[in-house]
Amino acid sequence: MEREALRIPLEDIPPEGLSLEFELGGEILADCIPLSAPLEARVFLIKRGIDVKAIGHVKTAVQLQCDRCLEEFVWPVEEDFEVEFRPKASMPHREETQLTREDMEVIFYEGDRIPVDDLVREQVLLAVPVKKLCQEECQGLCPYCGKNLNQGPCGCKLRRESPFAVLQELLAKKAHS
Numbered sequence: 001m002e003r004e005a006l007r008i009p010l011e012d013i014p015p016e017g018l019s020l021e022f023e024l025g026g027e028i029l030a031d032c033i034p035l036s037a038p039l040e041a042r043v044f045l046i047k048r049g050i051d052v053k054a055i056g057h058v059k060t061a062v063q064l065q066c067d068r069c070l071e072e073f074v075w076p077v078e079e080d081f082e083v084e085f086r087p088k089a090s091m092p093h094r095e096e097t098q099l100t101r102e103d104m105e106v107i108f109y110e111g112d113r114i115p116v117d118d119l120v121r122e123q124v125l126l127a128v129p130v131k132k133l134c135q136e137e138c139q140g141l142c143p144y145c146g147k148n149l150n151q152g153p154c155g156c157k158l159r160r161e162s163p164f165a166v167l168q169e170l171l172a173k174k175a176h177s
Contacts, residue, residue: 006117008045010052013114017046020116033128036074037061041120052085052114058123064132068140069148077127083119085109 012018024039043056059078066073088108107122109115139149147154 006120007113007115010047010112010114013045013047013052015047017044019044024120032125034063035060036063039120039124043116043119045114045116050087053082054085054114054116054119055082056080056119056123058120058127060124062124062128064128066134066138067132068138069134069150070141071134071148071150073134075128075132077124079123079127081119081123083107085114085119 006020006022008018008020020041020043022041024041025035037060039058039060041056041058043054046053046055057078057080061074061076063072064075065071083105085107086109088110107115107119135150141147142149142154142156144156145154147156
């Protein structure tokens with residue numbers, strides 16, 4: 001489905017609501033995260049005056065790089081969501097504001113089209129963990145030789161327990177001389 005087709009005109013949403021089911025390739029997230037599986041989405045839109053409620057589900061898998069060992073891995077994404085679209089003109093004009101839980105479930109739109117593509121994209125991005133780990137027990141890389149410790153020990157003798165251990169070694173050498 002083309003991205004423009006996922007910008008739904010308000011007049012195309014009937015009073016009983018509009019149900020959408022579609023599958024997208026990696027182009028929707030190409031600028032930030034590669035998909036390793038097609039993105040499947042179901043979205044139900046229902047008008048409430050000038051606001052539109054969206055209830056849906058996204059399913060895909062993304063290719064990530066582990067923050068500890070730098071290996072690539074696949075992260076499955078399967079999320080339900082419920083958000084409210086409101087016209088940008090109704091957005092409060094406060095310089096500083098504290099967001100509430102309700103504010104986090106609101107997307108402001110411009111014009112006469114509901115950006116379903118942006119909604120789906122956002123849901124996938126929100127499902128990606130902040131700390132990306134290939135596995136919870138990931139050992140990471142050896143700080144001396146760079147070997148991936150998930151593949152076994154590297155043979156490096158861990159010489160320093162703290163950054164100040166070098167100073168202790170120098171002081172010990174100076175004391176013996």
